Amino acid sequence: MTARLPRSFYRRDAAGLSRALLGQRLVRVLDGRRLAGLIVETEAYLGTEDKAAHSYGGRRTARNESMYADGGTAYVYFTYGMHHCFNVVAGRADEPVAALVRAIEPVEGIESMYLRRVKACRDTDLCSGPAKLCEALAIDRDLNGQDLVADEVLFIERARTRALAAGRIAADARIGVAYAEEWADKPLRFTIKDNPHVSRRPR
DNA sequence: CCCGTGATTTAT
DNA sequence: TAAATCACGGGG
Numbered sequence: 001m002t003a004r005l006p007r008s009f010y011r012r013d014a015a016g017l018s019r020a021l022l023g024q025r026l027v028r029v030l031d032g033r034r035l036a037g038l039i040v041e042t043e044a045y046l047g048t049e050d051k052a053a054h055s056y057g058g059r060r061t062a063r064n065e066s067m068y069a070d071g072g073t074a075y076v077y078f079t080y081g082m083h084h085c086f087n088v089v090a091g092r093a094d095e096p097v098a099a100l101v102r103a104i105e106p107v108e109g110i111e112s113m114y115l116r117r118v119k120a121c122r123d124t125d126l127c128s129g130p131a132k133l134c135e136a137l138a139i140d141r142d143l144n145g146q147d148l149v150a151d152e153v154l155f156i157e158r159a160r161t162r163a164l165a166a167g168r169i170a171a172d173a174r175i176g177v178a179y180a181e182e183w184a185d186k187p188l189r190f191t192i193k194d195n196p197h198v199s200r201r202p203r
Numbered sequence: 204c205c206c207g208t209g210a211t212t213t214a215t
Numbered sequence: 216t217a218a219a220t221c222a223c224g225g226g227g
Contacts, residue, residue: 043222045222052222053222054222059212061211061212062211063210063211063212077210077211077222078209078210078211079209079210079211079220079221079222079223080207080208080209080210080221080223080224081207081208081209081210081221082207082208082209082223082224083208083221083223083224085222085223087222100222102222119224119225129223129224130222130223131223131224132223132224174222175222175223176221176222176223177222179220179221180222
């Protein structure tokens with residue numbers, strides 16, 4: 001019994017969505033085959049007030065246009081000349097808030113993931129970072145703007161079990177946003193405690 | 204620690 | 216136009 005998450009699931013604040021996404025199953029259909037993993041790490045980007053968000057100050061450009069779409073839209077961007085990052089848009093249309101998916105625990109199509117993640121030699125290297133999981137699942141800008149509620153190649157299924165109690169979720173400072181002043185230290189990064197597929201702690 | 208790599212954003 | 220930046224990852 002696998003139910004895709006409905007629109008109503010996404011139409012909430014970014015931190016609430018970021019927490020709710022933990023334990024759910026991200027699915028990518030590639031060449032008719034399923035690649036999937038359980039979401040174990042997310043970050044919330046709170047919109048126009050959040051100095052770490054691409055939509056800070058109401059910035060609206062070709063790159064971040066999908067952040068202004070309805071909740072449940074994919075926002076995929078390219079950075080550092082070689083990496084993609086995948087976000088799930090939260091809230092409603094014209095509220096530029098989102099949850100960055102930073103790590104998943106691979107569960108389906110693992111061999112196929114190794115084919116793209118040439119430098120990975122263990123399952124915990126496959127999807128333990130925002131750009132790693134995009135490489136493993138072949139997520140690139142072609143998927144920017146896709147509707148996760150209706151799309152056939154990228155979507156999220158309800159998969160959280162009762163075992164994932166609130167007490168097993170940690171909230172820490174987001175990664176790689178040191179420039180964001182008072183927003184740099186807010187506890188907007190959410191992880192499943194002790195899950196080995198969470199990204200390593202850089203600074 | 205450092206650097207690749209190039210689209211995007213911001214400054215001039 | 217030109218310069219700076221970057222929600223990263225891999226190597227030393």
